[in-house]
Amino acid sequence: MAVMQPPQTPQGCTNTSIEGTVKQAPLPNPDNKPYLMEKANYASRFPKLTIKKTKEGGSTGLELKQLVMSGLIRADEYRWDFHWDYKAEVCFDMASLPPKPFLSSSWLGDDVKPDPDRRHTLFPFPKGSVKGLLRRPDVIIVKTRSIRWPGQAGTDHQGVAHPNNLERLVEVKFPGDVLGMAQREAYLDIAGGPNRFSVLEINDCRDDGERERDRQYNREHKPTGEFDPLQWPVLLPPFGNPGQPPRPAPVPVPVYGPTPTPRPARVESWTQQVQEAVEGLLEQGAHGIRKLSREMQQHLEDAATWLGVKGEWIRRESQKAWEWVSETGAKVIHWTDEQLRAVWKEIQRYTDLTLDMLQQVDWVQVLIDVGVVITTVVIAIAIGAALVAAGVPAAIVAGFLVIVRLAQLSWALLASILGGAAITAAASAG
Template sequence: MNLPELPDTPDSIPDGDAPYECTTTTVDMQEKQARLPNEASRQYLHLKVEYSMRFPRLTAGVSSKGKSYNISLKQLMMSGLIRVDEIARNYFWYYKAEVPFDMRTTPPRPYLSSTLLKTEGAKRRHTTNPFPESGKGIYRRPDIIIVKNQQDRWPGLAGPDSENAMHVDNLERLVEVKFPEDKFGREQYGDYMLIVGRDRNRLTILEIHDCRPDEGKQADHVFNVTGKAVSKYWPMFFFPPIFLPRPPTTPAAARIEPWTYAVKETVASLAENAADGWNTLSADLQGKLKYTAQWLNDSGKWVHVQAQGVWHWVSDNGKIIKSWTDHELLTAWSGIQRVTDLTLDTLKKIDWIQILTDVAKVAGVVLVSIGVGFLVMTLGIPEALVAALLLIVRLAIMAWDALATVLAAGAAAATLSTQ
């Protein structure tokens, strides 16, 4: 794979709102307030940025609620690519996407995984639940945290976590990425300065500028409409910049799903408009989810037989196509919680769900959802649990009371068994 050449690191840090003057023919990163820690971090982020810049804005619809959302895929793609790298290394990685910080503490402390508390204690990873607590203004989710020591999962300044276990300072840099049209207000800036302990040298504002010639920008537009690379300006189409731990001779199995290029149509939900959403997936992913296809792209319904503890997918002609037991559902939900920290409360808030990128099994599958307050999030789900997550989200929409009763009863039983 031919990687793009990087522009030279600037000699000084630009500041203010002066117009940016391009000096290259690529995607530029303008570092404001503080430079990135080193050239390696600059190269790593530039690869993610350059790939993410190629993706458009699109519309996602939630038919049952009569809602539609305009989504800029650039930030979502950037977070997703970093999250895959994190998952592949079990979160022992220098770069961490969208870590939530509790703004009620001094300094603000990162939320750690609640699911892994009993098994991993103070050494557990940060939470991947985009709703760590209910309420507005409680937490912030910076775009990227760069840590000093990748063998230490703690992504914050020195201080106690929520269980009062002490941690050393491991926060090298907070990076806020501003793609074109992104906003970064004073209140957000003030909160981020609190997260870094008011140390200006730990906050990098990374403004992204598209300095490519018109031919390159037009190639993106054509690709986003047709899904076909048409020029040298799409050199990394089949190789997203995902850095999996693997032998050098083994290619990275990674593919960005084709729905992300849909600029002229509303993206269908796999949770609601399942048949339409299914058609937007790549043939490879459809093959991996072939058993899910038995119900996902059918217009029937799920029926819960409480006395038997079984869920049946019944097609419109009355035929039972697929069945899940309560036990299978609970086992899958437990596995999903271990990797995502999702809660029942969070599950109820999810409006929309789609698959963003299909990667090697070691990394899992990253999904995108929209919840309360127009929050876009990425989740890393192991391939074996993707079908179960799609089912659980579908049931949350179609049969919330029955699903919540089953999952809540299972959680209560698990708690009693550990006491």
């Protein structure tokens, strides 16, 4: 009778897990690496995603690992109202020295004087950025969490002065990622020198048995509740290591925030169930919504209807409204132009998304449900070849999905509704 041999540890690894090695400058605080590794450990388990393009055809391969890690950190930022030690994917303007962080254009206020405490922009291509002079390092660790400014001492693009609040720039490299020379030089400029620039290299040291255990867990995964390793299921051999006690299945990481919280944060289950290719607004449409938590299903009840039932969006010009009508005529969803403008204004406030970028959105998906007083949802948006993690109140997610779909169906008309007469002329000319 053959004796089952335990899986071998991959070469160069000390154990069968996700490992991280800090290079360049050491991290400033002993708590930094455990915090980042919690995120990286979870993110490392996600595959490359193929998104079918809705406009020009073809498909784009995008890595979920960095998106998931950024989304998890961004969830913490939202939970702390952006007064947080870590900031994900801050955009920097390399046209100045030291490079300036791009701040939220939606938080400038209605008066002439800009808000000096506004957060960094969440939009990957901020207004005023120049191609080749824009960098987005993975993580900025700030000196003082009570200050939202994530850069060195200097003025922002509106001339407001800020103190030095950049403690460390951290670039996270998953397997296959390479730190290029130009990237390194740019990050040294942003950080302010080599002693403030760290690289966290992630190695996937799981053996075949460990990977199969993860795949089995992913197939059975449900939306998560409060993070508590003692409450998660365990998997026995063959998915665990023979001869060793069963260990908890891979679990979502905690989202950090003030305690007590109104309800726990959770990572929605779609992230571990993505297929090799997805298309449309939501992976598997209404079926994907039904896999979300009960709270998110309530927010997306209308979206589940028009994503899951055959029908079409119809323009009612006399009513200044859009309606979705099912093939049978039994189900009708109604959005007025006024409602769309109101939702779009809120979307811009929370994401800094512009009309130009809205036209390029190919795919949207709910990533993280953050348990705060006003429920915030971190969503993934595919814009061309970029994946963006942004956050909006859960109550306006359904409206965002409607706007994205109408942008795909009738861009010039939607742009005129959202942006006014100047946009109408530009859209018609295009």
